[in-house]
Amino acid sequence: METRTHVWGQSRRVVAEGIGTGLLLAAVVGSALMAEQLAAGNTALALLANSIATAGALIALITTFLPISGAHFNPALTLAEAWNGRMEWREVPGYVTAQILGGIAGVVVANVMFGNSAVAIADHERSGFAQLFGEVVATFGLLAVIFGTAHKEPERLPMVVGMYILAAYWFTASSAFANPALSIARIFTETNAGIRPADALAFVVAQLVGGTLAVLLFRWFGKK
Numbered sequence: 001m002e003t004r005t006h007v008w009g010q011s012r013r014v015v016a017e018g019i020g021t022g023l024l025l026a027a028v029v030g031s032a033l034m035a036e037q038l039a040a041g042n043t044a045l046a047l048l049a050n051s052i053a054t055a056g057a058l059i060a061l062i063t064t065f066l067p068i069s070g071a072h073f074n075p076a077l078t079l080a081e082a083w084n085g086r087m088e089w090r091e092v093p094g095y096v097t098a099q100i101l102g103g104i105a106g107v108v109v110a111n112v113m114f115g116n117s118a119v120a121i122a123d124h125e126r127s128g129f130a131q132l133f134g135e136v137v138a139t140f141g142l143l144a145v146i147f148g149t150a151h152k153e154p155e156r157l158p159m160v161v162g163m164y165i166l167a168a169y170w171f172t173a174s175s176a177f178a179n180p181a182l183s184i185a186r187i188f189t190e191t192n193a194g195i196r197p198a199d200a201l202a203f204v205v206a207q208l209v210g211g212t213l214a215v216l217l218f219r220w221f222g223k224k
Contacts, residue, residue, distance in 0.1 A: 018102030025106030027057035103185030122194025139210030
């Protein structure tokens with residue numbers, strides 16, 4: 001995003017992406033585990049708690065890391081920014097690697113905080129057309145609100161992204177992963193926050209489709 005400053009070196013931006021994505025995943029998985037413990041079987045209440053915590057974490061983390069790395073925390077956004085010419089393609093591998101490894105580290109932190117195995121392979125099924133279509137919609141919408149906000153009113157971006165994800169938790173069948181790094185990282189928890197490896201791969205494909213559609217739409221919007 002154009003709000004990313006070049007004052008920071010590449011290595012520092014990559015570290016910022018890893019830390020930010022790790023904290024985001026710790027918030028997503030940790031709040032899901034806490035909600036599961038406290039909601040006494042009320043799944044709607046658990047989802048509400050998880051969505052509010054995730055939205056709050058996004059607002060705080062984007063505000064913190066936006067001036068350093070652009071606060072992508074999401075390979076779909078990083079690829080879109082490179083495709084749109086707003087970052088160099090040579091930066092993409094470092095960003096994406098940091099996002100994935102940081103996300104996995106965040107899941108491990110959440111697992112340990114709640115007394116679970118540090119690393120385990122999820123067996124939670126998230127399959128079927130409805131969930132995959134939900135990921136296309138969720139990722140398309142996420143990139144759309146970012147593209148529509150970041151370059152005109154960047155100061156509003158943290159709140160806009162947080163509020164969109166808060167809503168998307170509820171209006172998508174998949175609860176809006178909308179992020180390949182998040183999908184991959186959540187393979188490594190055997191809790192209800194997890195996702196089976198095969199399902200995660202399908203989610204990543206759906207997310208990249210949604211991101212591609214958003215890029216194409218906003219390129220069309222931008223034509224003279």
